[in-house]
Amino acid sequence: QSVLTQPPSVSGAPGQRVTISCTGSDSNIGGGSDVHWYQQLPGAAPRVLIYGNTHRPSGVSDRFSASKSGASASLTINGLQAEDEADYYCQAYDRGPSGPEFFGTGTRVTVL
Amino acid sequence: QVQLQGSDPRLVRPSETLSLTCTVSGGSINSNYWAWIRQPPGKGLEYIGYIYYTGGGTTYNPSLKSRATLSVDTSRNQFSLKLNSVTAADTALYYCAVGWGNSKGTYFDPWGQGTLVTVSS
Numbered sequence: 001q002s003v004l005t006q007p008p009s010v011s012g013a014p015g016q017r018v019t020i021s022c023t024g025s026d027s028n029i030g031g032g033s034d035v036h037w038y039q040q041l042p043g044a045a046p047r048v049l050i051y052g053n054t055h056r057p058s059g060v061s062d063r064f065s066a067s068k069s070g071a072s073a074s075l076t077i078n079g080l081q082a083e084d085e086a087d088y089y090c091q092a093y094d095r096g097p098s099g100p101e102f103f104g105t106g107t108r109v110t111v112l
Numbered sequence: 113q114v115q116l117q118g119s120d121p122r123l124v125r126p127s128e129t130l131s132l133t134c135t136v137s138g139g140s141i142n143s144n145y146w147a148w149i150r151q152p153p154g155k156g157l158e159y160i161g162y163i164y165y166t167g168g169g170t171t172y173n174p175s176l177k178s179r180a181t182l183s184v185d186t187s188r189n190q191f192s193l194k195l196n197s198v199t200a201a202d203t204a205l206y207y208c209a210v211g212w213g214n215s216k217g218t219y220f221d222p223w224g225q226g227t228l229v230t231v232s233s
Contacts, residue, residue, distance in 0.1 A: 036219035048221040089157055093217030100171050103157040
């Protein structure tokens, strides 16, 4: 079982803003670990959207942003588009017995 | 831009050893971390482990540590995963990826296309 919990699904209409949460604990996010976010389009390999909590690689739309507070993090998609329909995963280093690296449970984003 | 090419799909019999290789192009394997991540059908991502080129150190998912072995072949610009005593629960899409790490953790980018491994008799 994952130590990083995400909502199974979120949805929104085109143009709306959606936010995906990633809840951890003191052994990972709350303990200072960086949070990274991945997008997995249907039938494709994951790609990094955000690394180091807030950094967006070149080529990733500025509609994607992320933040971290305490033992939780969130990914926000502004101006939702049909092409954003995908699975999203957070990932962080965990200092507990189940570590070191852990992926969140994953969130399916549906564009209505 | 580094690109990763994984092995062809594999059918492995229960209790046997799974062997996968990832070939690195567009860059050198003499840097970074080299990682394996898997995804069972219809499920989420599971970290397997990574190997640092420098010193050949490794980290593993504790749940797989006793069965997994990672290695690097610098002469072929390849890195490999061996997983022994496989069961049906090891059926998954296996991804290789480049790891970028620091004291606060490691992220993975880019990823290979994934190799489907089916464990069945």
